[in-house]
Amino acid sequence: MKVYGSSAIRNVAFVGHGASGKTSLVDALAFVSGSSRRHGSIKDGTTLTDYSPDEIDRKHGINLGLGYAEWLDTKINLIDTPGYLDYFGEVVSGLHAADAAVVVLSGTGGVEVGTEKVWELCDELHLPRVLFVSLMDKEHADFQRVFDDVKAHLTPKVVPVEIPVGDGHDFHGIINLFSGHCHFYKKGTKTGEYDIVPIPPEYEPLFRQYSEQLTEAVASTDDELIERYLGGAEISRDAFIRAIKRALIAGEIVPLFCGSGDLTYGTRTLLKKMVELFPSPAEIQPPVDAPLVGRVFKTLSEPHVGDVTLFRLYTGDVRNGSEVFNAEHETIEKLHHLSVQQGKERLEVERISAGDIGSVAKLKDTHTGDTFCWREAPVRLPPIPFPAAVATSAVIVKQRGEEDKLAAGLHKLHEEDPTFHFEYSSELSQTLIHGMGERHFDTILNRLERKFGVHAELVRPRIAYRETIKSRAEGQGKHKKQSGGKGQYGDCWIRMAPLPRGSGYTFENEIVGGVIPGKFIPAVDRGIQEAAVRGVIAGYPLVDFKVECYDGSYHDVDSNEMSFKLAGILAFRNVAPKARPVLLEPLMEVETWAPDDVLGDVMGDLSARRGHILGTEQDGRLTKVRAIVPEAELYKYSTTLHSITHGRGTHRQKRHGYAEAPPEITSKVAEENQKEELQTA
């Protein structure tokens, strides 16, 4: 394959809501350009970028996919991203490798939740972008409605640069406002080819109206052009394109295109305009100044190949066999079989030049987010800001003996996907996974099975309850045993008192006159602590209390540390139940963002989860609700929130200490504990 220099490269991410037609469009662009051999379809599971078994089964993207289209002597890198929010990490990766974005909208759906989310991220990254309304051949597709929707809900800067001719099944042409041509597509069009025909008379008024709007919008972003425009002078095509490109990069206008990925309509114009309007890497300021800077934005784990590292170069060229420095892990990595990806295919290349995207397999110690540089000039780019996990579950193996394989598999999956985390909680004796939601966990389980042969399932995470006491109480613990020879003797009197939440445990020695010798006192303390770990109500650690040891007795021969430790245990078991013990449950502080039309339902749901609402405030288009909710009630919250808000709501949560559980919860937890004890007895 030809090596392209920086100014002949475009890096474009395709982003948008699920099922808006991104993957089909990317497939069509690569095919129409002649760079990919097959025009695939979602239905047959043959698209360029949705090739993993999971994606073929589910008929939607899960991983970022990469292909390219060569058009007008330019290599356009096509970064396809999934639409579902559970895979938003892939969008973050993709946009960090891109210099521009095509935001894809469905002709029947318009602006959807996913569109808004990717738009916000493009805004944050100041990415130049265009909008493409796909699926224009679908019944009920409506370009005008989508345009109005975009203007009202996404950006007022949108300007149509094309007009579809014919609606739904009758869609057969596109009027190009740049050239003033109407492109007519014959039935059976395979590679986006068209005839140029006169604009149909019934479209003349709309054509004139939109052309004027476009010229005015572009001219108004450019002082020189506006003079000429107002003076009635011709604006040359070159000057016009230059002005649009400048305005697009500055975010002053957002051109709106249309077409159909399935039918390949509109693909040639989009290819051409990506070359003409999007900045090349040569026009982009590199993030740091160094002779070689590249960023790993994605690690794929491919069957038969292993780990495939996708990287974007900013400065410097690398060659097949180059030794680059990974500053994060301080390792030298040799780039064997340097390649570019065309979907799942890897095409070996001699060189990847500055600005381009490359792929390399089997690196030693390189992960998503790492920086490549030369050893002599080490640099590290800031980490890619991946979204924080919003859901937690516990995971167990279905077959005994697979625990080690589970941990190894989870570790690999975390390296592949930075939005996925896991930990082993020794307190809960459970492996916990944290991620973006049920759908995300589902894919994790599938990958565990396919790639690592681990059969695992999700279970509810246990809750780390605590116990405490609410009043003072006192009493004795006495251990005495006489069995021939030397006996055992320990005897102590203790007072227990509650302490404020979060203070833990304190022990005070109030023995006077040596009724318990000083050397045995620490043993009493240890005994109490040991007993406290098992609690008195439901088997959970008892916390936030004070113990005073104020009396006791000993035996010259039979007393020893063990006897006094046992005395401590007995004293705790005797006194704690008299000190009004209660169960404490962990709380979370939850922040939920939701649109106003479902705010009532969102608050109702939080209350039903025994949540205490602290307040609400406006935050952009959404309202933020703050609430304190028991952790036990938050299992699968993200899924419920998703369904109540139709995917428009998000939330975030953090620990917020403990509070006394209501009696019905206490008895339920105590009962469960009893059952478990019987089972393990």
Ligand SMILES: Nc1nc2c(ncn2[C@@H]2O[C@H](COP(=O)(O)OP(=O)(O)O)[C@@H](O)[C@H]2O)c(=O)[nH]1
């Ligand atoms: N009629 C029609 N269907 C399309 C078109 N593009 C995609 N589709 C279908 O719409 C669904 C979603 O397409 P896909 O490319 O997976 O969308 P993505 O989730 O945005 O990547 C699939 O069933 C496609 O076959 C199109 O241009 N016309």
Ligand SMILES: [Mg+2]
């Ligand atoms: Mg897709």
